[in-house]
Amino acid sequence: MARAKDDTPPKPRKQRFATLRQIGQAYSLTSKNDKQLPLWLAGTFLLVLAVFVVIGALIGHPYYLGFIGILFGLLATMVVFGRRAQRAAYGSIEGQVGAAAAVLDSLKRGWTVTPGIAATRQQDIVHRAVGRPGIVLVGEGSPARLAGLLAQERKKLGRVVPDVPVHDFQVGKEQGQLSLQEFQRTLAKLPKVIPSAQIDTIDKRLVALGTLAQQLPKGPLPKGMRPPRQMR
Incomplete structure (x- = not known):
């Protein structure tokens, strides 16, 4: 047939x-x-x-x-x-919450991005990325509040991966903050000091720190329960 x-x-x-x-x-x-x-x-x-x-x-x-x-x-x-x-x-x-995370997500292969690892009730938020330059922390929101959030995250990283370089930035329209384009260009210029084979290992060690979504219970907060420290 x-x-x-x-x-x-x-x-x-x-x-x-x-x-x-x-x-x-x-x-x-x-x-x-x-x-x-x-x-x-x-x-x-x-x-x-x-x-x-x-x-x-x-x-x-x-x-x-x-x-x-x-x-x-x-x-x-x-x-x-x-x-x-x-x-x-x-x-x-530009200026929207999560814009910096979008820049991180647009990075080429070789990066692992974890958005929303810390935040405040005023919508200041910190994202994390791991690549050959090391660990990148980027915050969006008020410069004063972000300074504390970024310092807190750097302290955590120092306990888990003390030998890995950490770079922190603030993205926004306030004085001293980078625009999205400036942030993207700055990331491209960071020196590559971490072997590609170690990126996945470093990221797995950071999983223990969790993310903001993992720290919050599903559904409404039980009566009398306080939110995680990052949300205060």
Whole structure:
């Protein structure tokens, strides 16, 4: 018996359409917060293309260099689009609780992120990430209250992993705090001193410290029970 013909399109074609759809969605979202995006993208492409065409004309190969210019123009345009998309994304969540955790979640492989390890009733919150630079603590909220929270978390870490470097930052709009973009750039510049194989071991040792969600009982607090120290 003849087998029925499979009309299912090949997976690579599906993947290409999915990628194009994602790029289109990213462009639509970015352009809402970045009105100059079309000018930047068009200007980048035309500038790169013009440089290659001029060089090609000077050496007698304008069409050959022009074709290469198109490829490099598209590449440069995608780089500019990625950076402006990231800037627009950060701008849309700047000042919101949990924005710093979103930056941590966007880090490349090699990081383990634990959001919400400590907080206050005023919505000051501290997140933790473990990577090759060591342990990163980042707080969002009031600078004065965060100073105490971060110091408390550093003290805990000193008891559990005393030999691991600890970096703490405050993200926000107050004086002395970093913007989301500044925080992201600062993380990228941290020296890598921890072997990749040790990251998982360090993170497992930190599990004993728990998170804010693990410290709170499910449902309403029983009468007379006080919240954990981090919530005071």
